[in-house]
Amino acid sequence: MRDFKKHTAKKVIEAIENNPQESRKEWLLWMMKRAGKKQGNITNYQFWQHNNKPIELWSTEVIKQKIDYIHSNPIESGFVTNPVDWKYSSARNFQGDHTILQIDETGFL
Numbered sequence: 001m002r003d004f005k006k007h008t009a010k011k012v013i014e015a016i017e018n019n020p021q022e023s024r025k026e027w028l029l030w031m032m033k034r035a036g037k038k039q040g041n042i043t044n045y046q047f048w049q050h051n052n053k054p055i056e057l058w059s060t061e062v063i064k065q066k067i068d069y070i071h072s073n074p075i076e077s078g079f080v081t082n083p084v085d086w087k088y089s090s091a092r093n094f095q096g097d098h099t100i101l102q103i104d105e106t107g108f109l
Helices: 002-017 025-037 060-076
Strands: none
Touching (some): 002 025
16 A cells, blocks of 8 residues: 555656646646645655545445545535536546546446
């Protein structure tokens, strides 16, 4: 899990830094740098939370529950009122819209 978090954080931060079209670049980097300063073991940016509570995806029902939870996050944050309105939500895919993300019926890329 540690290696996965380290690798993905590095790649996402690089993608943000190197994307000239990312309108929230300065804000995102500032937020991650601010979070990193609050931790003694972070040298620059903090992307992931420090807690690690993995959940085994042992059934289709559990997987669907977690996907529904992820789809509801932009609603809970007040960004949208419908999960399909979030541009990069796979909720769009579950309604047949594959224009932004390409996933299969299980929700994987």
